[in-house]
Amino acid sequence: MRLKSSVIQAGFYMIKNLSRQEQGKFRGYASVFNRIDAHNDVIKPGAFVESLQKRKVALLWQHSIKDPIGKILDAREDSFGLLVVAKLNLGLRLAREVYALITDGSVNALSIGYKVVRSRRDSKSGVRMISKIDLWEVSVVTFPANEMAKISTVKALRAPIAAAGRLFLTGF
Secondary structure, three states: OEEEEEEOEOOOOOOOOOOOOOOOEEEEEEEEOOOOOOOOEEEOOOOOHHHHHHOOOEEEEOOOOOOEEEEEEEEEEOOOEEEEEEEEOOOOHHHHHHHHHHHOOOOOEEEEEEEEEEEEEOOOOOOEEEEEEEEEEEEEEOOOOEOOOEEEEEOOOOOOHHHHHHHHHHOO
């Protein structure tokens, strides 16, 4: 299985009085189309469509099959990339730790685990153009390969002071 990472620039909305069901949710791009990543790969629009129809995608910590941390509520392609909405299982200690790392900006990346089904390599650039992927999982990770994916929302009871500073600096 191939692993592909995407940076999530931490963008936070301060949301108060959340119901228990809303806590731990986040939304962001697990993969971005038409960008060369650190593995010299480019994922093309449409690459995920069949795989998303086949199975649910797991939500893991650092690609460890021993560490599921929640579930993917929705995964779909749009014109920018693979947009996911996920919910951390805050009943798990590890998921609470990951949630704290995301909300304070310490961890800022998503990554995908997949098998390449169809691709071609550009003879001039050497870049592999991936047109079909068998997607198995999305992970919250420390080190990304694709620096374009971003979290757009993290639902938290209160944003830590460090995150609130980033809110101001990034225009949220």
